[in-house]
Amino acid sequence: MTKNDLQLLRGQIDEINLQILELLNKRAAIASDIGKIHAALGSRFYDPQREAQMLIALESANQGPFSNDTIKALFREIFRATLALEEKQARAKMLVQRDSDDDRTVITLPDGTEIGNGVFSVITGPCAVESYEQMDEVAAALAERGVKIIRGMGYKPRTSPYDFQGLGEPGLSIARQIANKYGMMVTSEIMDKSLIDMMSDYVDIFWVGARNMQNSFLLKALGKVKQPVILKRGLSATLEEFLYAAEYIVANGNPNVILMERGIRTFEKWTRNTLDIGGVTVLKLETHLPVIVDISHSAGRRDIAVPLAKVAKASGADGIMFETHPNPPVAMSDSKQQLNIEQFHQVMDALEGK
Amino acid sequence: MTKNDLQLLRGQIDEINLQILELLNKRAAIASDIGKIHAALGSRFYDPQREAQMLIALESANQGPFSNDTIKALFREIFRATLALEEKQARAKMLVQRDSDDDRTVITLPDGTEIGNGVFSVITGPCAVESYEQMDEVAAALAERGVKIIRGMGYKPRTSPYDFQGLGEPGLSIARQIANKYGMMVTSEIMDKSLIDMMSDYVDIFWVGARNMQNSFLLKALGKVKQPVILKRGLSATLEEFLYAAEYIVANGNPNVILMERGIRTFEKWTRNTLDIGGVTVLKLETHLPVIVDISHSAGRRDIAVPLAKVAKASGADGIMFETHPNPPVAMSDSKQQLNIEQFHQVMDALEGK
Amino acid sequence: MTKNDLQLLRGQIDEINLQILELLNKRAAIASDIGKIHAALGSRFYDPQREAQMLIALESANQGPFSNDTIKALFREIFRATLALEEKQARAKMLVQRDSDDDRTVITLPDGTEIGNGVFSVITGPCAVESYEQMDEVAAALAERGVKIIRGMGYKPRTSPYDFQGLGEPGLSIARQIANKYGMMVTSEIMDKSLIDMMSDYVDIFWVGARNMQNSFLLKALGKVKQPVILKRGLSATLEEFLYAAEYIVANGNPNVILMERGIRTFEKWTRNTLDIGGVTVLKLETHLPVIVDISHSAGRRDIAVPLAKVAKASGADGIMFETHPNPPVAMSDSKQQLNIEQFHQVMDALEGK
């Protein structure tokens, strides 16, 4: 055989490619009609039994050279592509997915503060609410720098049942009083759906912790609240799982979700977690939801807070969260990663380019 | 200097070692007395402010050659050891920890079936309850081999809100009917504490899924139920976190916890998760609770079920869980990892040494 | 539309499926002829430029409903399947892949000892050769139990350049003398291809450490030696990468490769690494090469050596390697994981079912 043969054979392949293309699209158009019937009948698009039948038919018709396994693998890809097309036509797409460059969710808080509007947001405050004085001292510093959202946990998830679990409702009440005093918004972690009603009296933004990212009962319940929800990425959640978790909230009625990257668990020991900044840049491509970065939990150490704050800003994220405590060494939790007031000012200076 | 000098200096070190030893123990004895006062006063053992003061005093007294950082690090170790001693004396130890070689929790189900008694337990059944017929077909096979515990989810945690989430209470009702028909016990996943009352009518053993391993509100609530609880290890939970999660249940009143290793998330792609069999052997050293192995989720593929069942048994685990479905290719979830009836028999044969 | 319409549309889909099937196989047959021309011309099968051209042609012909992205994705799958077919026909398959259930490589050492013949092999000895006396004491114990292969490193890879790097050639000489005294085979780590000639005088089985699993220059050079090679899995190598690394050796002329699973790096801290026993069972399906399990490095602690040895045997692996030292607490490396002589006997007892 010669190079001429090669040319000839390639022409035949080109021809077959176009025939396959035509059949694939014809097939997709019919499948789309089927999808409409399914939608009308209220039945599911995905019908594994039907797929199994089609594969059996193909298998018995296959005469090679492709093996049955290869044929089945190729058709499974075709099925998947078709299914995706049907679902897209019925539901348009995943609600959290971004359509276009300027498709951006901007969240407006009761006091008019916006998140996701292009201005870099700062959320800080102590890990947990410990006392009125502690919150007051932090809030005074925040007010000085124009920070509008203060954090403070009333309920704190802990690895050990014997560790400090938060002050509960009294802690939330303190947070509310302090926020009112300084004209701030409060964000605090919601750990169980049974707490939603009570916490709604105190909290302007709920946040879901990493341990609860896939607690679908909680996520669904937060789809019904009026407050925005910050959803923290699970310790070892993929970005895909993260977006699906957000979809649980949005699909249940609450469009105001903010994604928070807080570091993933890896083998590295010199940081508490590994900040997945590449993931942040991918999220900004994939979803219209605001994305913020927790530079405290992702690092677990305060000595890199300043460069990480700059990194978060450079990544295109919509803001950062970090922990500020009047006296970190005596904090009841996470003492290694909380910043003191002076360090808080250093981060603010860095963000302001000073 | 000579080798004689070396001998002399080493003697001095030996002398100092013994002096330090004496002081450490004297210190521990006093700390123990302090611990008793704390316990009487109802205050916490751990007092970070007091530790901070002691470190400052040491720092200002330190004249080297050890640096302040080293001195602080060494004393933090001493503090930690002392605290551990105080806590041990007050609470004996973590409730889930094993004291001695024959310290073993044996769990007895309503029908007298035991888990953790040295006999290797088998728990199987479909991933989710799909229909009466499906459960019936599986249960008949189980009965044939003397399997006493059938699994079947009514509520199924899913990554996507658009995937099949389980039949709910009707599914649990089917599972109960089938179990009653064949004289079996039912285990099913509990996803939220609000479901406990209802599910208690149907289920003999609750299980907590990997996504909820650190849902402390759920764990605490399960400390109040009468049924045993299977606790699945979180996707990326350390063994230490796993034991602390079990401690939440036990410390809240339910001693009947069964730990389930179900694979951890790693970079490897040819298995769905990585079965941490070394972790199983460590758990058997550390805790008196029964430990079972989920060979379905840890593998994500049925073609290695037989060797994994043998591995689980060889590891010293108390049993296995796996998924059996009459027709895995059409299962509504996890179709790649469910065994068909024939494969179920192969696993049973392997366990029986056939 | 009605259910009858559904039936009709499904019939059309079935028809199209068969047409696509026929075109795919026709396309594959032509591609196979092209592959033969490539082989004759000595050119590569994979031609990215040609693929790019075909994709551009399809894109410009595509009129939907499938998007260009979906069409390109589907055709890339077809290209990949076709390429796989061509390569298979030219090279049959990856040399290390298993063809059938009884396709097994059995490796015969100079003294007739076999690995992979169905008998469970035990390889043990100290981490590193430290002295003649040390090796002698260990070898005497091994001889007592019929162990035929002794390990001992002359060159030891260390994280820090200041740690003990092995005795070098004198250490290998000791290992050889001891092996000759007791009628044993020696295995030792080869760290650089420049050492092959020298080490060949002392060593019966080379092993490649985890750090060098993808050192292709070393792997290629080991394709030229007459000794078998144990290839340790890299710290975070996928099973696929592991098999490709073995393929480097086999494709360069040395068919006698033994794969060693030695634990992968994960977040878990209570074991040094995570033994991927599921991976072992998958390797036994995928390759005809013998697979052994290093129960020392995968655990990093000796207190689980006995159950891990049983686990390895139950998994279907062909043997184990572990470290035995006369006095582990004073070993120059890996002291926490080396077994003492008594513990060596416990492992042997466990393997013999005592």
Add this chain to the structure above:
Amino acid sequence: MTKNDLQLLRGQIDEINLQILELLNKRAAIASDIGKIHAALGSRFYDPQREAQMLIALESANQGPFSNDTIKALFREIFRATLALEEKQARAKMLVQRDSDDDRTVITLPDGTEIGNGVFSVITGPCAVESYEQMDEVAAALAERGVKIIRGMGYKPRTSPYDFQGLGEPGLSIARQIANKYGMMVTSEIMDKSLIDMMSDYVDIFWVGARNMQNSFLLKALGKVKQPVILKRGLSATLEEFLYAAEYIVANGNPNVILMERGIRTFEKWTRNTLDIGGVTVLKLETHLPVIVDISHSAGRRDIAVPLAKVAKASGADGIMFETHPNPPVAMSDSKQQLNIEQFHQVMDALEGK
């Protein structure tokens, strides 16, 4: 007992703390003298047998309340601290460690270009050298933007032995010609120490790939060359292991090492690796060596190159490396992550704040 008792007991603890402090420092001073004798005798500081003896003596003297295990753990910390002190006094410290804020290694290339001098360096070029024309087209674009260092592999590590392994010496020769034509410096990967001499004729900066980060024979050999060495972090190397690998080169005589973070292997699939930007900020604290970021391999996708370039700059890194190819879709390797010329300009624009 009362609060007064508490005060009294705390006073006693304070007293004992100071006594322990004094003994620890006295012990350290003696140990330091022993260290000097060791240094004079040329023997190792670390003597595990001596440590074992001391622990046995302590164990037999211990009368509690601390358990033997706790006492041994505390003394092991004391031993470790003492050893650290001795080693510090003998060798000052790990050579790569940073002493003070302005302790920075600045590397000067033959043409006067500096790395680590506070100016952000850009290194780019194709993954592998494929042809003169390819290199020429890229270099022309680089020259336009003032990029002084071009990359291009002659030897390419590949997972499969059947993939393109690079053009070898002819490829390096092309890179050299192009660099000379445009007045640039060349960097290329060194895969085995046997290639050093030959490659020295073509290459201005060697780089060690991730797979070879712990190839100590290669690292030691690169300690003897006159060219700077870029050391890429291993796929799953901790930062500590990374610094020790650099120490191998520096301790063997070559102080001109540049660290390159290139992403670590995690479970996440939407990026090829996970860029550990937190690790970069920690490295900048721990070492005086320049640190650069590979935004191609860490991402594996070109659509996030612009934000990652900004992130790298914001992190305090000394530069970036990325891949630029005239026609990425037809590249012989890594086609998904190589930028085309236009995208190269976008990254340069972003770095210049345009």
